[in-house]
């Protein structure tokens with residue numbers, strides 16, 4: 001198992017400034033971070049997987065030890081396939097806690113060798129979420145403070161359609 005490798009899984013529909021903060025901090029702790037977009041066939045999301053990956057790549061262009069992938073099925077199977085030790089997740093308010101707690105316990109039961117590590121959100125990103133970006137953007141509101149600057153125009157254009 002590669003102890004220096006962590007996987008940051010999520011929907012990233014689209015990447016927000018809160019996600020980018022977690023990725024940058026993870027890249028400062030681990031030798032390598034894989035940002036893994038969950039491809040859930042039952043939940044197609046708003047942005048196609050390829051576009052989510054493209055936006056992630058552009059927003060993280062300054063981070064040489066971060067790579068990008070997508071996966072379906074169980075996260076623990078993906079972790080084993082990648083020989084990765086740590087799942088990285090972000091925590092915002094208490095509302096995140098319950099879901100994250102349950103997921104971490106279930107993953108632990110299925111794969112005790114995998115650890116879930118939580119990074120607390122930076123206060124300036126505590127209210128940032130992909131769903132807020134989608135809702136505000138669809139009604140023409142200003143999403144520029146909520147997403148990485150280099151992808152803001154693409155997100156605005158895609159949501160207006």
Ligand code: ADP
Nearest residue numbers: 009010011012018019089090091096121125128
């Ligand atoms: P998921 O659908 O798996 O929750 P998301 O893309 O919404 O995927 O989020 C991925 C991870 O990033 C989750 O652990 C979530 O709590 C965390 N996260 C999302 N937004 C923020 C933020 N603003 N600050 C810190 N962590 C965040």
